Amino acid sequence: MVIIKNLKFVGVMCGLIGGIAIAIYPIVIYPMMNIDEYKKIQKETRKGIRQEDIQPGNMKVWTDPFDRK
Structure with a gap:
């Protein structure tokens, strides 16, 4: 059960970071x-x-x- 909770946490964090990256791309990077x-x-x-x-x-x-002058 501990492994499943850790995988859910990792999945949520990756989703959050990925969502932020997708939102920032057209505003900053492009x-x-x-x-x-x-x-x-x-x-x-x-x-x-x-x-x-x-x-x-x-x-x-x-x-x-x-x-330069």
């Missing part, structure tokens, strides 16, 4: 693996927007601090 697709979508949706015009409080538009 976008990281397909960056070009999301860059293309951003480029199309931000086509007519000048970031300087919508920047709040006359703040400087974000730039990459590690970008």
Whole structure:
């Protein structure tokens, strides 16, 4: 009987971890693996927007601090 209870516990834990992994995949992993697709979508949706015009409080538009000059 102890072996059956252990197998049920292992099955429930594997199911729980698998369910979490399946839920996380389309939210976290897929976008990281397909960056070009999301860059293309951003480029199309931000086509007519000048970031300087919508920047709040006359703040400087974000730039990459590690970008080489």
